[in-house]
Amino acid sequence: MKDNRVLEMRGICKSFPGVRALANVDFSLNEGEIHALMGENGAGKSTLIKVLTGVYTKDEGTISLKGKGEVQIHSPQDAQRSGISTVYQEITLCPNLTVAENMYIGRTEGAFTNWKKMNEDADRILKSLDIPASATQQLASCSIAVQQMVAIARAVDMDCKVLILDEPTSSLDAQEVQKLFGLMRDLKARGVGIIFVTHFLDQVYEVCDKITVLRDGQLVGEFEIKDLPRVQLVAKMLGKEMDDLSDIKGEHETYSGADAGETIFEAENLQSDAGIEPFDFYIKKGEVNGFIGLLGSGRSESVRAIFGADRILSGKVKVHGKEVKIQKPLDAMKNGIAYLPEDRKIDGIIGDLSVRENIILALQVLTGFFKPFSKAEQYKFADEYIKKLNIKTASADTPIKSLSGGNQQKVILARWLLMHPEYLILDEPTRGIDVGTKVDIQKLVLELASEGMSVTFISSETDEMLRTCSRLIVLRDRKIVGELSEDDLSQNKIMKTIAGGDSENE
Amino acid sequence: MSKTNKKENFWRGLVSNQLFIPIIALLLLAIINLFHDPTFFKVTMGLNNAGNPVLSGYLITILDYGSELAILAIGMTLVTAASGGQDISVGATIAIAGSAMLRVLCGGEARPTDLAAPVIVAFLVACIVGMLCGLFNGVLVAIFKIQPMIATLILFTAGRSIAAWINNNELPIVPDPKFGYFGGFIPGIPVPTTVFIAIACIIIIALVLKLTNLGLYTQAVGINEKSSRLNGINPTAIKILAFVILGLCVAVAALIKVSRLSTINYSVIAKDIEMDAILAVALGGNALSGGKFNIWASVLAAYVIQFLTTTLYKFEVSSDALAAYKAVVVILLVVFSAPTVRNYLSSLGKKFTSKKEVA
Numbered sequence: 115m116k117d118n119r120v121l122e123m124r125g126i127c128k129s130f131p132g133v134r135a136l137a138n139v140d141f142s143l144n145e146g147e148i149h150a151l152m153g154e155n156g157a158g159k160s161t162l163i164k165v166l167t168g169v170y171t172k173d174e175g176t177i178s179l180k181g182k183g184e185v186q187i188h189s190p191q192d193a194q195r196s197g198i199s200t201v202y203q204e205i206t207l208c209p210n211l212t213v214a215e216n217m218y219i220g221r222t223e224g225a226f227t228n229w230k231k232m233n234e235d236a237d238r239i240l241k242s243l244d245i246p247a248s249a250t251q252q253l254a255s256c257s258i259a260v261q262q263m264v265a266i267a268r269a270v271d272m273d274c275k276v277l278i279l280d281e282p283t284s285s286l287d288a289q290e291v292q293k294l295f296g297l298m299r300d301l302k303a304r305g306v307g308i309i310f311v312t313h314f315l316d317q318v319y320e321v322c323d324k325i326t327v328l329r330d331g332q333l334v335g336e337f338e339i340k341d342l343p344r345v346q347l348v349a350k351m352l353g354k355e356m357d358d359l360s361d362i363k364g365e366h367e368t369y370s371g372a373d374a375g376e377t378i379f380e381a382e383n384l385q386s387d388a389g390i391e392p393f394d395f396y397i398k399k400g401e402v403n404g405f406i407g408l409l410g411s412g413r414s415e416s417v418r419a420i421f422g423a424d425r426i427l428s429g430k431v432k433v434h435g436k437e438v439k440i441q442k443p444l445d446a447m448k449n450g451i452a453y454l455p456e457d458r459k460i461d462g463i464i465g466d467l468s469v470r471e472n473i474i475l476a477l478q479v480l481t482g483f484f485k486p487f488s489k490a491e492q493y494k495f496a497d498e499y500i501k502k503l504n505i506k507t508a509s510a511d512t513p514i515k516s517l518s519g520g521n522q523q524k525v526i527l528a529r530w531l532l533m534h535p536e537y538l539i540l541d542e543p544t545r546g547i548d549v550g551t552k553v554d555i556q557k558l559v560l561e562l563a564s565e566g567m568s569v570t571f572i573s574s575e576t577d578e579m580l581r582t583c584s585r586l587i588v589l590r591d592r593k594i595v596g597e598l599s600e601d602d603l604s605q606n607k608i609m610k611t612i613a614g615g616d617s618e619n620e
Numbered sequence: 621m622s623k624t625n626k627k628e629n630f631w632r633g634l635v636s637n638q639l640f641i642p643i644i645a646l647l648l649l650a651i652i653n654l655f656h657d658p659t660f661f662k663v664t665m666g667l668n669n670a671g672n673p674v675l676s677g678y679l680i681t682i683l684d685y686g687s688e689l690a691i692l693a694i695g696m697t698l699v700t701a702a703s704g705g706q707d708i709s710v711g712a713t714i715a716i717a718g719s720a721m722l723r724v725l726c727g728g729e730a731r732p733t734d735l736a737a738p739v740i741v742a743f744l745v746a747c748i749v750g751m752l753c754g755l756f757n758g759v760l761v762a763i764f765k766i767q768p769m770i771a772t773l774i775l776f777t778a779g780r781s782i783a784a785w786i787n788n789n790e791l792p793i794v795p796d797p798k799f800g801y802f803g804g805f806i807p808g809i810p811v812p813t814t815v816f817i818a819i820a821c822i823i824i825i826a827l828v829l830k831l832t833n834l835g836l837y838t839q840a841v842g843i844n845e846k847s848s849r850l851n852g853i854n855p856t857a858i859k860i861l862a863f864v865i866l867g868l869c870v871a872v873a874a875l876i877k878v879s880r881l882s883t884i885n886y887s888v889i890a891k892d893i894e895m896d897a898i899l900a901v902a903l904g905g906n907a908l909s910g911g912k913f914n915i916w917a918s919v920l921a922a923y924v925i926q927f928l929t930t931t932l933y934k935f936e937v938s939s940d941a942l943a944a945y946k947a948v949v950v951i952l953l954v955v956f957s958a959p960t961v962r963n964y965l966s967s968l969g970k971k972f973t974s975k976k977e978v979a
Contacts, residue, residue, distance in 0.1 A: 467840065
């Protein structure tokens with residue numbers, strides 16, 4: 115082992131029934147290095163992290179740590195004792211305790227706690243890491259970013275040599291991400307080795323020194339960041355040369371049926387109890403439009419109001435020019451509207467049910483309580499869409515929760531496509547999933563639109579919106595503040611509209 | 621290699637199958653009885669009090685009393701799956717439904733000489749009463765979002781008093797001996813009637829599960845209520861429906877219970893039966909936190925529990941001490957159905973099969 119190497123994993127193998135999750139993977143981390151671990155969903159990133167942190171036991175291979183030589187890690191406690199700490203995407207602290215309590219929970223010795231000393235120590239660490247929180251503050255009163263930082267502070271204080279950040283930025287806004295990066299650089303300067311797992315390419319190129327790429331459970335390679343341009347990184351992750359990220363909009367024709375241009379859905383003064391201003395909205399046949407705005411600007415709330423997912427307070431809704439009542443999701447479904455919700459885990463999947471049952475659910479509900487599909491029909495539907503959307507699953511009977519995030523999303527998408535809706539609402543369909551699936555979904559949206567489906571697309575990534583939508587509705591502070599189409603569809607113009615930069619600022 | 625895999629998969633499938641634990645428990649009980657006293661399994665044909673030829677023996681007792689429990693287990697499984705909680709008012713609502721049935725049959729008199737109304741009418745009234753109790757519980761759980769155990773605590777506490785009040789605290793006796801058929805024997809048929817009633821209930825629920833989406837909706841609501849709503853399911857209605865179905869099961873059980881004595885004892889009728897019903901759901905491998913369910917496993921488990929109870933009586937355990945022995949079973953059950961133990965069993969099977977392969 116080299117002198118400055120803090121962690122070395124050699125020949126790691128891990129199998130699950132029917133799946134080889136990791137095959138002979140090597141990974142090494144130096145002191146004071148931020149090392150990105152990249153790969154599509156199902157590539158083996160999470161498995162590798164879980165092997166390292168003792169959540170899974172490896173089948174083969176060795177793990178060595180600086181100054182300790184080869185170690186066996188059987189539990190998360192083992193990992194922690196060996197100086198490996200993890201901060202997960204979802205905060206795993208206790209929001210109802212104070213910051214200091216969270217930092218020292220489970221680490222105090224003996225039956226008594228010296229509260230004063232604990233708070234002082236906590237404050238000292240927070241200060242030294244420049245984290246804007248005080249020891250006695252309740253954790254829930256901090257922003258998500260600060261909570262994440264507290265989790266990191268806890269890890270750092272446990273004298274960690276290896277810090278694993280598993281998608282820490284997915285729920286942070288741009289400013290908060292910068293704060294987090296500041297903290298990461300600070301830790302780097304102190305010699306901590308950081309493993310950074312993320313889906314955001316920008317962020318990788320902003321803070322990381324090295325990249326290790328995994329694909330299908332195998333090591334593709336370890337690269338210095340300067341030697342690996344973005345396009346090549348994506349190509350390595352996908353295992354093919356990438357031309358996909360170019361202009362995909364041009365490849366698809368716009369819908370040109372006889373009824374093209376007909377307004378299929380129209381809302382006036384629509385308002386729900388989720389706290390958005392009443393808004394007007396329409397969509398034409400074969401059109402792809404989108405709601406764009408910062409996190410919390412009311413994008414999701416708007417489409418949820420269209421689908422009747424929240425309680426509707428007021429508004430007139432017309433489908434094909436005829437006034438209809440949409441008070442609950444079933445009403446919307448009956449009118450040919452489908453909605454893929456933002457939060458896949460909470461609103462989308464039915465975890466313990468099989469892929470097959472998850473796919474048929476919406477159509478089954480629409481067909482009626484007294485008309486269940488036969489098993490044969492169910493398998494026919496499920497197999498058709500598993501093939502069509504290239505869903506990677508052991509079988510149609512596998513519980514959906516054991517699929518990777520991207521494949522779960524495809525199952526939910528299949529559920530709604532099976533309904534053959536006229537109007538499909540996709541709320542962040544590409545969040546937290548890998549680049550390959552992202553492109554697949556974007557292409558699919560354009561393809562569906564060219565066949566005459568109307569689609570509303572929401573994404574946090576402006577690129578994606580620009581690539582798919584022909585009309586963008588801009589929201590700020592839960593209110594529609596503008597509409598952009600054709601020549602106005604550019605990053606610049608969008609930023610300005612979102613920020614409220616009116617003509618006088620130009 | 622593939623052979624090992626197949627064996628492994630077989631073992632895995634076996635251990636993870638919901639019927640695995642009840643069947644093992646059944647075999648275990650059977651073996652214990654076989655060694656202790658093989659006459660346990662003896663079934664004889666004799667004449668009952670009415671002079672009809674009937675089958676008797678421990679096994680018949682198990683079938684007879686297990687059937688009551690099996691009927692309740694059907695409803696309890698649905699309630700558990702949909703609401704993620706249990707109904708503890710079952711025994712008390714049996715008293716209410718049974719009391720209502722008696723009131724209709726006897727017309728409010730304590731010692732009537734004739735039936736005041738046909739049995740079918742009385743049974744329908746009991747069904748309506750049972751369903752109303754279920755509706756009450758269901759509304760508390762689904763609309764007011766009260767924990768099922770707390771919500772049903774109300775009827776659990778008040779039920780037996782309400783039952784006594786319905787008949788002015790009298791204990792009327794049904795004059796027609798034919799009414800006793802439901803909890804006893806029909807002349808000429810040596811098998812207890814309860815068995816046929818249970819079979820009828822099982823066929824009905826099987827048809828309902830086959831011809832409607834009750835199973836899919838209930839599981840979806842139990843697993844992820846929010847997501848179910850966004851797929852057009854009405855979780856409130858599904859939860860209430862589950863409680864109402866349990867109410868129907870309660871009415872059937874009440875018919876059997878009242879028929880056995882031709883009268884009612886408000887304070888002891890179907891006492892603690894809810895605990896056995898919940899135990900059946902658990903022994904059947906259904907998660908008590910809701911979600912996926914297997915009604916057949918619960919039904920089988922109901923008979924296993926009756927098997928246990930009867931075995932304990934055979935061992936001359938007094939009825940007061942019965943609960944303590946059952947508690948031991950519950951502990952074993954909980955330990956064996958814990959995921960860690962199951963995984964361990966699976967891995968044990970893996971070792972076992974691979975060793976055999978080497979040998």
